[in-house]
Amino acid sequence: MTKAVEKVIEEFEKLPGVGPKSAARMAYHYLRSPNKDASALAEALIEMDQKVVFCQKCFNVSETSECEICSTPLRDSHKICIVEEPLDVVAFEKAGIFNGLYFVLGGVISPADGIGPEELRMAQMTRRINQLYEEHKQLEVIIATNPSLEGEATASFIHEAIRNISDDIQVTRLAMGLPTGADLEYADRTTLLRALEGRRAV
Amino acid sequence: MTKAVEKVIEEFEKLPGVGPKSAARMAYHYLRSPNKDASALAEALIEMDQKVVFCQKCFNVSETSECEICSTPLRDSHKICIVEEPLDVVAFEKAGIFNGLYFVLGGVISPADGIGPEELRMAQMTRRINQLYEEHKQLEVIIATNPSLEGEATASFIHEAIRNISDDIQVTRLAMGLPTGADLEYADRTTLLRALEGRRAV
Numbered sequence: 101m102t103k104a105v106e107k108v109i110e111e112f113e114k115l116p117g118v119g120p121k122s123a124a125r126m127a128y129h130y131l132r133s134p135n136k137d138a139s140a141l142a143e144a145l146i147e148m149d150q151k152v153v154f155c156q157k158c159f160n161v162s163e164t165s166e167c168e169i170c171s172t173p174l175r176d177s178h179k180i181c182i183v184e185e186p187l188d189v190v191a192f193e194k195a196g197i198f199n200g201l202y203f204v205l206g207g208v209i210s211p212a213d214g215i216g217p218e219e220l221r222m223a224q225m226t227r228r229i230n231q232l233y234e235e236h237k238q239l240e241v242i243i244a245t246n247p248s249l250e251g252e253a254t255a256s257f258i259h260e261a262i263r264n265i266s267d268d269i270q271v272t273r274l275a276m277g278l279p280t281g282a283d284l285e286y287a288d289r290t291t292l293l294r295a296l297e298g299r300r301a302v
Numbered sequence: 303m304t305k306a307v308e309k310v311i312e313e314f315e316k317l318p319g320v321g322p323k324s325a326a327r328m329a330y331h332y333l334r335s336p337n338k339d340a341s342a343l344a345e346a347l348i349e350m351d352q353k354v355v356f357c358q359k360c361f362n363v364s365e366t367s368e369c370e371i372c373s374t375p376l377r378d379s380h381k382i383c384i385v386e387e388p389l390d391v392v393a394f395e396k397a398g399i400f401n402g403l404y405f406v407l408g409g410v411i412s413p414a415d416g417i418g419p420e421e422l423r424m425a426q427m428t429r430r431i432n433q434l435y436e437e438h439k440q441l442e443v444i445i446a447t448n449p450s451l452e453g454e455a456t457a458s459f460i461h462e463a464i465r466n467i468s469d470d471i472q473v474t475r476l477a478m479g480l481p482t483g484a485d486l487e488y489a490d491r492t493t494l495l496r497a498l499e500g501r502r503a504v
Binding site for chain 2: 102103104105107108110111112114115116117118122124125126127128129130131132137138139140141142143144145146147148149151152161162163185186187190206207
């Protein structure tokens with residue numbers, strides 16, 4: 101194995117979900133055929149590095165200082181959805197079910213990983229919520245962190261922060277329960293508990 | 303999702319074993335923290351593109367026109383091992399069990415994928431074997447293609463090609479049977495058959 105190949109393998113290994121074997125397979129993939137793909141990926145990465153910035157309002161990835169969602173008047177700015185990562189925005193947008201604004205926290209509170217509220221964009225979030233509330237005097241904040249331990253803790257923290265702005269801001273959390281197509285038999289205890297707690301009249 | 307990010311996702315998707323979701327996760331991995339890693343991978347890819355060539359003798363990847371294995375007098379040039387891919391050489395070298403030379407075919411015969419003997423380095427292989435045989439008048443060729451349908455067909459083809467050079471060249475094939483740590487109970491029929499056929503006196 102040459103040093104140049106080893107270096108590529110090393111970089112691939114840093115990617116999420118990529119182990120040493122997959123990383124090697126990825127690197128050698130480019131060494132099989134005329135290696136044009138390698139430079140295509142390299143160029144795409146460099147372009148991303150140069151062009152992509154964080155939107156100043158929602159901190160989603162963007163190619164302009166204010167992203168498309170924050171800059172269009174077509175979105176309902178009376179609703180803002182707080183998510184962990186840019187990919188969560190992608191999920192919502194693909195579903196086409198939400199017409200409000202977003203705010204990307206940049207992770208969750210996770211003491212085990214040394215991530216406290218200071219490591220996230222909590223201050224920016226508070227500022228953004230405050231600004232939208234001052235503007236409209238009516239606002240719903242939808243907390244859409246993941247239904248994990250860390251996500252729940254972060255949700256509580258966000259709730260607390262919003263309460264400090266105003267009690268008039270409506271705070272909601274995504275519903276928890278059985279996902280579509282799930283098999284009740286295989287549902288874990290917490291999911292079943294949440295599904296039962298959240299049951300609705302039919 | 304911005305266009306620059308989409309392009310990176312597209313390129314990641316071309317890698318073996320990477321689906322759309324993993325590709326997205328990989329691209330966004332670089333957008334979480336200060337994005338220095340993206341350019342590190344880009345640089346590593348470009349360096350690989352520029353530095354890595356194929357060894358003129360064995361067609362393994364190399365940073366010199368003749369690779370380290372082919373250029374050292376420490377290797378036993380009376381033995382040559384024919385493999386499909388550069389990663390197979392890595393596997394042998396990591397195991398440290400073979401001191402001969404290699405030849406990298408660049409794949410296997412696979413009519414379904416439109417890969418015939420002409421798409422592989424069969425001519426170069428014949429030339430290399432011929433040259434080593436002329437030099438030493440004693441040579442063992444170890445056919446180490448994978449124990450798959452295509453690998454077996456390619457092995458037969460290689461065997462045939464060597465017979466056309468000389469009947470005095472010793473041709474061997476890697477043994478097939480149960481892998482270390484395997485559970486007989488879960489072994490497939492072909493593996494069991496090969497293990498039985500290849501049984502040895504103890």
